[in-house]
Amino acid sequence: MDILPVILAKNLFFCYGVKRALKITSNSIKTCKMSIYTFGPLIHNPQVVRDLEGKGVKAVNNLRGIKEGILIIPAHGIAPQIINEAKAKGLRLIDATCPYVQRVKDLAKSLKDEGYQVIIVGDQGHPEVEGILGFIKEKAVVLTKSSQIRPAKIAKKVGVVAQTTQTLDNFQTIVRNLLKFTKELKVYNTICEETIKRQTSARRIAKVVDLMLVIGGKNSANTNRLAKICQEEVKTYHIEEAKELKAGWLKGKKRIGIAAGASTPDWIVKEVVNKVRSGK
Numbered sequence: 001m002d003i004l005p006v007i008l009a010k011n012l013f014f015c016y017g018v019k020r021a022l023k024i025t026s027n028s029i030k031t032c033k034m035s036i037y038t039f040g041p042l043i044h045n046p047q048v049v050r051d052l053e054g055k056g057v058k059a060v061n062n063l064r065g066i067k068e069g070i071l072i073i074p075a076h077g078i079a080p081q082i083i084n085e086a087k088a089k090g091l092r093l094i095d096a097t098c099p100y101v102q103r104v105k106d107l108a109k110s111l112k113d114e115g116y117q118v119i120i121v122g123d124q125g126h127p128e129v130e131g132i133l134g135f136i137k138e139k140a141v142v143l144t145k146s147s148q149i150r151p152a153k154i155a156k157k158v159g160v161v162a163q164t165t166q167t168l169d170n171f172q173t174i175v176r177n178l179l180k181f182t183k184e185l186k187v188y189n190t191i192c193e194e195t196i197k198r199q200t201s202a203r204r205i206a207k208v209v210d211l212m213l214v215i216g217g218k219n220s221a222n223t224n225r226l227a228k229i230c231q232e233e234v235k236t237y238h239i240e241e242a243k244e245l246k247a248g249w250l251k252g253k254k255r256i257g258i259a260a261g262a263s264t265p266d267w268i269v270k271e272v273v274n275k276v277r278s279g280k
């Protein structure tokens with residue numbers, strides 16, 4: 001049987017922040033006797049979260065009923081209100097926030113302290129964005145797309161940051177449009193380098209294949225973004241695991257491209273690659 005040619009995107013496996021969060025958690029599993037919780041999933045990959053659950057790490061959405069133990073702050077961070085609640089309960093906090101996510105919070109706070117109206121280019125309700133909002137303790141404006149700009153609500157001094165997983169295109173478009181409505185604009189490009197590399201590589205591959213497969217959690221912002229980018233170029237399927245792959249998708253295809261989100265484990269990527277290569 002012919003082996004289907006597969007083109008792999010660069011930076012396929014865990015990113016720096018995800019590796020770091022998993023290492024911190026695995027050290028806690030080895031060294032701590034107490035119950036271990038994460039506020040929300042540690043990373044946005046259901047298979048990894050399930051695996052951690054098997055090792056005793058429970059993802060919770062609130063702290064009700066938790067009286068003791070360790071609370072790990074996930075890679076995308078959490079709002080300070082949750083941190084305060086955990087401290088008040090006497091829980092031990094372990095911070096696995098990615099340093100790049102923390103940088104966005106710090107820059108947003110410095111903008112606020114300098115008197116700028118803070119605008120976050122990001123997804124309303126995403127934990128990272130909620131974390132930034134909580135950190136600066138002020139009503140910042142969250143914009144997902146340029147059409148959401150309300151000129152009357154834009155101040156004379158505006159400071160902009162981006163959720164780490166945004167696309168550069170969207171960020172640039174929003175910044176360009178904000179310029180029309182403000183006198184002073186200070187912009188920090190806080191999109192994570194890793195995100196930009198993955199998006200660039202995925203788009204490049206999507207342009208030269210017949211089909212793209214993007215692997216990663218359906219709840220992962222960066223994977224969803226990758227899938228959207230690829231979809232702009234070629235037919236794309238976003239899958240979490242090899243078992244979702246359908247043989248019909250590959251029929252008649254000459255070249256398949258594969259990209260993966262920053263929280264997708266290598267074993268899932270390898271399974272998908274092997275299944276695609278086998279053409280089954």
Ligand code: SF4
Pocket residue numbers: 015016017018075076098099100101164192193194195222262
């Ligand atoms: S994608 Fe970037 S910001 Fe997000 S966890 Fe990975 S390294 Fe950190």
